[in-house]
Amino acid sequence: MPLHIPPAPAPALRSVLTALGSPTAVREAPTPALRSAQEPATPELPLPVHVLEQFTPQGLSATRLAGWRFLIRCGDRAVAAAETRLTPDGWAFAHFFEGPYVASTERALRQAESLSGHYQPRLLSMPGLYMLTLWLHGDLSDDSADGHPAATDLLVPLAPAPPGIPSHVPHRVADLLPVLTHRATPVRLMGSPA
Template structure:
């Protein structure tokens, strides 16, 4: 079943298009920007996970930006991200590396699942981890909500050691694993 991509705010998309324009590009910038026009694809809201405590309540997540894949001739060559500011949406940075291809693989996996989902990105900064979060309510406001037990998370490669990348895992299974990774180390007696 296809994933139901949310619509990004027009101001977020505008900020990316402005950053892509040769006259407004910041230096240094990725070389792929110098080789012809790029299309924006797969806008995904980026949420940051609050610290995972291991309690029964799901951790909170807050919207921090929107990420767009940058494509040329139908092939992803990078990504661009916006950030929420008091004035609205502003270009934040360009992204390169393995998360680009892993995002594409995770979306293909999500499209093969029997139920519809709303794709989002979920960042776990304490573990340097990024996941494709498949929210079980495809009609939900993409700016709201926290991971629910029935939602799926697909850790993007490279995932932290001991966490399988590119596999869909229920939130109520993966978050306890993350909480043990994030638990403070006890003091030696």
């Protein structure tokens, strides 16, 4: 099934296009692949980036929208990503970057296209676990800026994933949650106050 990629806010896209058109922004970016690209760079596949900062005994806390991420395509592959942030003045370009999450995101999106069902793709960052997932949200009517992972939503850990969590394997939130909650729960040392 095709994914239903939500449209990015127009100012976020404009800020990325402006940065791509700026020789200074591209030259100063820590992205050798983008700096050396011979073909035009285009922002594609905008995904809202949500951050999950807390696991509770009842499950996942609400997420907060941290920005929008665009894959930057040169020719037939993504060579970098651009991140935007919401500022008091609106959406603004934050930075370009490259690394394993660029290719991993592209791969996970291709895999998700082959799943049955309809999904709205998002990225879900879990800083406490050093983990980034492709979040396949099942309610297409939801605003992509808001949200809470539903038990039936799918999470696809991107590579590199934490040890013991296989990357690029879709997991229902209800199935992955106990593992994540256990990992995120601080271990109380013997003799430490309760």
